[in-house]
Amino acid sequence: MVITVPATRPGEGLRPVDMGRDVPQIVELLRMVFGDALDIDDQQLLGGPSPVTEVIYRLSPATTRLTNGFVWQADGRIVGNVTLLTSKIWDRYLVANVAVHPTYRRRGIARAMMGAAASAVRTRGGRVILLQVVKDNTSAIDLYQSLGYVSLGHMTSWSAPVSRLRHVAPAAGDERVPPILALPGHRWREAYDLDVAALPPDLNWPEPLRPDAYRRTLWQRFGDFMSGRQAESWITADERGRLSGLASIASQWGHSHHVALRVRPDWAGRLERPLLAKVVRRLHYLPRGNVRIDHPDDDETMNQLLKEANFNVQRTLTHMRLDLSR
Structure with a gap:
């Protein structure tokens, strides 16, 4: 080149x-x-x-x-x-x-x-370089493509002050609300597997999800307490007990609350509403501040639900990757 x-x-x-x-x-x-x-x-x-x-x-x-x-x-x-x-x-x-x-x-x-x-x-x-660029910045995207970068997908950042969030009905019409339980400590590996199945690792920025991201040992809880961090996760399961949906809130003093919502692909469109409803209810009990969620921009179900909860789009970023070994 x-x-x-x-x-x-x-x-x-x-x-x-x-x-x-x-x-x-x-x-x-x-x-x-x-x-x-x-x-x-x-x-x-x-x-x-x-x-x-x-x-x-x-x-x-x-x-x-x-x-x-x-x-x-x-x-x-x-x-x-x-x-x-x-x-x-x-x-x-x-x-x-x-x-x-x-x-x-x-x-x-x-x-x-x-x-x-x-x-x-x-x-x-x-061997690998990753970057993010605003989705409608076509001149920058053209430049990166000319240098060999390829697009991996688009992530939209939604944000809102906790005080302005609107509650979301956990079910639409006559739909049944599935049981939503706190993530049991022994199921942290299953939670990780669900997360990476729902969202490709390179769409997590700046790092891929750690395999122990959902593990909460006593030592980790102590470290979180000392550093002003807090993490909570909830799950839904199918009739065979496999995890089908996952929602989490990560908070740290002085920073925005970060929300993640993952649904197993074969359950897409059925669990987003009750999981987001659970998250919004919980946020109203946490310290006031801003809340942010990064989610694939082509998920129309979540886009509509986030608007219903009074989230606003902050920006949509295209994730790109260059493989130097090729």
Whole structure:
């Protein structure tokens, strides 16, 4: 693959992020490029409208994720950025925060930064790169496809303040409401199997679901208590006792409540309503704040139910993957 790099003055152009001086400028670039498209937790990371100083940056461990990757410098300022993140899988990397200042677009800057990121991953022995891009950003998607990325699917982020959620009827008409029980501790492996059957691992961002994600040992509960985390899960089962549906709420002090709802494919369309009704009822008893659910955008049943519960679409992202071993 040949990448054409725009001509620049000496000392400008593509270079790795300089941790000591670049992050405040990167934050300002991301604010300008993405603005309201950032999710609530990212907006909290990037802060308010006041300038980000190096002192504030150094006191905020969350911004360290911005220090890996590449920037493009022109006219004495940073006008492009791509963040390269490692993952818990040794050969799997993530690309995030691909941003170019509007004045400097269509000059090959994004292509050059993406090429540098891919080269860095190859040098480190990586085999796979994943990224997310806004679904209707056709120019970016065209760029990524030209670089060899393929689309894996689309995930929509829905959000709402807990105080504005509307209760959902657990059944429509004369439908029977299936029993919904708290996930028994010994069935955590079955819950994991159901989750990965309902949602491909690469659509979980930023990491695939851990095999022990639904396991709640005494030590894990203690750790959750000490760190202000809370996790609850509920299940439905078919006539043979196999798990057919799963809903969960993960909460942490200072962050949005995160909801996940999974239904076994052969039960799709029959369990979403009662499971969401259970989740909404429970959320009204949790600390006030925002709640978020990421769900495949082609699930029309869930789309209608989330609107009924007064969730609003925040954004829809296309997940893409590049296999470097090919």
